[in-house]
Amino acid sequence: MIIAVDGPTASGKGTISKQLARHFALPFLDTGLLYRAVGWTLSEQGGDADNAADALAACDFAGSLLDNPDLRSEVIGGLASRVSVHPQVRQALDKRQKDFAYQPGGAVLDGRDIGTVIAPDADVKIFVTASAEARAVRRYEEMRQRGEQVNFDDILADILARDERDRNRATAPLKPAEDADLLDTTDLTIDAAIQQAIALVNAKTSGRRDKDPA
Numbered sequence: 001m002i003i004a005v006d007g008p009t010a011s012g013k014g015t016i017s018k019q020l021a022r023h024f025a026l027p028f029l030d031t032g033l034l035y036r037a038v039g040w041t042l043s044e045q046g047g048d049a050d051n052a053a054d055a056l057a058a059c060d061f062a063g064s065l066l067d068n069p070d071l072r073s074e075v076i077g078g079l080a081s082r083v084s085v086h087p088q089v090r091q092a093l094d095k096r097q098k099d100f101a102y103q104p105g106g107a108v109l110d111g112r113d114i115g116t117v118i119a120p121d122a123d124v125k126i127f128v129t130a131s132a133e134a135r136a137v138r139r140y141e142e143m144r145q146r147g148e149q150v151n152f153d154d155i156l157a158d159i160l161a162r163d164e165r166d167r168n169r170a171t172a173p174l175k176p177a178e179d180a181d182l183l184d185t186t187d188l189t190i191d192a193a194i195q196q197a198i199a200l201v202n203a204k205t206s207g208r209r210d211k212d213p214a
């Protein structure tokens, strides 16, 4: 079973997909980390994120980089969003994601284009949303808990800028697949969101079993 989870930054899709992977005993790939690894490598190489050749040169990173906690910073998230605009970068990361999605037994992947580009025939597609304000509050709390100096308005502005870039890029923009189920987490606790996601998967897969010939 392939479960595709897409959505904007800080929507809760990461936590939801990790818990789906655990619940259904499936391997999990956070595809945002691949773009973050490109952003991190580019900054080490002193490249320009808006230059396609520089961004492509940064796609050749060691797998062990994905374990580097520095990838999760806001600065690297912003660079990841900028390098992800280049079709050459998306192409360079395409096979790795498709191989993961189509491994025997299936997988859970989260990102922006999993249900539309990477695994268009996924068994379950969930598009996780939340208002920009709710997402900014979550990001603000996370960063404060990590002891970082934060300004709410800056975080909200950053989220809106990333949304704008991720939604309006020409290649594989962030958008729900036509057959995706929407999960709006604005007014949900994370536990409630996880339970709704599990229920969506169960509803999709039991429907499929009902339709299977005996």
Ligand code: DC
Residues within 6 Å of the ligand: 009, 010, 031, 032, 033, 035, 036, 077, 080, 081, 084, 110, 111, 112, 113, 114, 162, 166
């Ligand atoms: O999910 P995230 O915040 O770690 O993703 C960082 C950036 O990477 C995001 O702003 C856009 C890009 N990205 C993408 O274009 N496609 C994906 N499947 C995952 C992430």
